Amino acid sequence: MALNRCPACKASVLDDDATQCPFCGASMSASAGGTTSGKTTAAASKPQRAPASQKKTAKADDPFGSELDPDKAASSAIALAPKPMKGRRHEVVCPMCETVGFAPSKASGSNVKCRNSDCMVPVFKAPRFAIEPEPEPESKSSGSGITFIVGSAVLLLAVLGGAGWFVFGSGSNKTNLGDVPPNVQPVPPLTTDGINKTNGEVSENPETNGTGEPTKTPAQIREEILERTLARIPGIARDTSQNLRKQDRRRDAALAFAAASRADGVMNQIEALRALTPPIPYFEISPLVASAWSNLEAGDRDAALPLFTKAAELSDEIPQRGPNALDAGIDLAALAIALSQDDVARKALESVRDTASGEQARYVADRAEVLFDGRFDKSNRVASVWRMPGPAYGSVAYRLAGHGDTAAAYTWAATITDPDGKIGAMSALAEVTACPSDSANDVDRPQLSDLTTLLADASPGVRAFVLSRAGRVAIATGANSNVAELVAAARTAADDIPDADAPQEPTLRSLTAAAPPNPEVYFLRAAALAELAKAEADAGDSTRAEAALDRLFAQLRGSTPAPTVLADFTDRLESVGTLGMRSQLASELNISSDTEARNAVNDFRRNLRTATEYAKQRSTLAVDFLAEFAEQKNADFAQKYLVEMASSDELGVQEPLSRVEAGWTAASLAETWGMPDIAAATRPNAQKLPRPWELDVSEKSAEAMAEQQWRRAAEVINKSDDAVEDGSRWRLAAATAFEIYEQAGLNAALDFTLTIERAHIREAVLVPLCTHIVKREGPAALESESQTRRVLPTDRIAMCLGIVRGISESNQKDTPENPDAESA
Secondary structure, eight states: OOOEEOTTTOOEEOOTTOSBOTTTOOBSGGGGTOOBTTBOOHHHHSOOOOOHHHHHHHHHHOTTOTTSOHHHHHHHSEEOBSSOBTTBOEEEEOTTTOOEEEEOGGGTTSEEEOSOTTOSSOEEEOOOOOOOOOOOOOOOOOTTOOOOOOOSSEEEEEETTEEEEEEOSOTTOOOOOSOSOTTOOOOOOOOTTSBOTTTOOBOSOTTTTTTTSOOOOHHHHHHHHHHHHHHHHHHHHTOTTSOTTHHHHHHHHHHHHHHTTOHHHHHHHHHHHHTSSSOOGGGGHHHHHHHHHHHHHTTOHHHHHHHHHHHHHTGGGSOSBSHHHHHHHHHHHHHHHHTTOHHHHHHHHHHOBOOHHHHHHHHHHHHHHHHSTTOHHHHHHTOOSSOOSSHHHHHHHHHHHHTTOHHHHHHHHTTOOOHHHHHHHHHHHHHHHHSOGGGSSSOOOOOHHHHHHHTTTSOHHHHHHHHHHHHHHHHHHTOHHHHHHHHHHHHHHHHTSOOOOOOBOOOHHHHHHOOOOOOHHHHHHHHHHHHHHHHHHHTTOHHHHHHHHHHHHHHHHTTSBOHHHHHHHHHHHHHHHHHHHHHHHHHHHTOOOHHHHHHHHHHHHHHHHHHHHHHHHHHHHHHHHHHTTTTOTTOGGGHHHHHHHHHOOSTTTOOOGGGSTHHHHHHHHHHHTTOHHHHHHHOOOTTTSOOOHHHHHHHHHHHHHHTTOHHHHHHHHHTSOTTSOHHHHHHHHHHHHHHHHHHHOHHHHHHHHTTOOOHHHHHHHHHHHHHHHHHHHOSHHHHHHHHHSOOOHHHHHHHHHHHHHHHHHHHHTSBTTBTTGGGO
């Protein structure tokens, strides 16, 4: 593959679509050997010599050292080692083939040779290393101190979508990447109360910051940093050091300009996105939608409509599956509903999906943005005990509420025909309605009476589920004035849930005749009672919580055939085999025909498999419901249900937990509650049934968090099984990042997040985290971090997008009468 070279400075240009040299700015058109009127012009065939200043820049920035003689370069290049060793500890990635090698300190800024013998451009310049003294031995932290394992200052991580350099650490361990605008000095991180977040010093007079000279207001500081950040973003988006995922950077750049209500900037970035190869047309949807929302919120519907029309035209380009596709579909659907284009919304929601865990994580993230000021960790703590039905519909409702259009969301929710989608939308709207206006981002909420009207035609189980969810979120957000009314309404709805069926004892005849019915309706009723029990416990009423749990387990025990009996049939089938079971069925059912006997055993095997799967789901739900009470105060009553599940002889009560994955959680619960015998009885055989990733990683990351070992917490997530869905990784990583920020501050949270290996998860955490940081402590410290940390361009632009969103949301809270409200 031939590399494009600039005709002026001879630098290698990785971007196939570049029209101008990113190093010297010269036109790339002559590099293709183009002709004019059938003849090659002298200027095209022999480019003019570039100015000395440009040549110097080109030499410094060309990673392949293109102006050197190839043979001389190869002979003088320093060979890279395949793994770190004494004297060769600096990780280097080949910009051509992305092979990792390790170089000595003397190779800093010098030519090195790629380890890949098939690399087409094996000689390139290594980046300049940050040479630092050996780190001090790690010491135990005490009190609120933070222990960081710094090690080498420069740590190379290979990530999805390319390779890049990361500095792990804080303070002075930073390397300027050259994208900081000239003559720009980082603004000291100020807060509204005069506290300097960097050193914790408190100014005697916030207006003068203790210097006696007037300082700029928070609003002025935000505006300056906003302008600087927007000026940096186009350059980061076209950065050729990371040739992959160019489209992601352009989309995020457009989103940043949309967040700042800069329509021209949005369209410029969309035009640049269209010019990239391969094209990803649906990446235009979210920036177009965000820009349309800016117009709608400014009262300019006429300007929003053409943007919506263009976004809707691209809807057929959205893939059917994936996190980016889900985001585009949700964005488009929410705007369509606000503009009374429900058909467009219905099409987007019906045709786009992500993994189950991805949709659940997106719902948690959207709830965090609207109800918890971005705090993913808080939103995750009040996640549904069961899976949230129709999470994409709930996300649409949240986004409408976040834009202050709850009236449209209520109208739309009443028309949803998808059963799960209706529950998801109603649950989101109930949670929004339950919270006071000062607990979220300026959301215009309806009244509780509107919620009652919305739920009027729902089943008792759905009403109890939605109202209990609202009560739990109200408690979590401090909306105590609504808690009693919501929990009482949920209790009334639960009273109308039909009584549980009696436990079922399966037989050879019943399992051969038909498969058991789908227990989903019973699971929903049990989930509603679980949410009610948790709401009652959170509100301090353990008696009513226990009563709800009694009804919950009764619903579960009548939902499927008795699991222990099903397990006995499974063991019998494995013991006697198909022929033996055929003989037993022929005797039990008085079958004389071999054909009938063969059909009977096939029916039995199929129905037994279905019934066993339902029973497995039932056991998992039962354990998951109990796990919600593991750290609940005054919830000792929950322990008796685990004892019954492990040891009861009553039909339908005992669960064969050691045969299902949920047994690991049950064993962990039993250990927490001081019941070693129950733990031993429920713990599965690890060779037959490995410990689930979520449980293992949650415990190990919690241990690392307790010891304030942030990098180790990230490494636990990185080393997880590849079979684990990314939605689960994202959910754990995002919650952990926010918890670290609350415990240890900005640098520790960024250190953790930038150690996450999967690029799309890392960026999905960075944007909301940086947005929240800006809203909490202002943008100055984060601006400095975004300039000096050595990170991939996609990560840098994610940080900048978070800065812009945080500033824009902070500005929206300032009223015209009080533009500097933060400093009051």
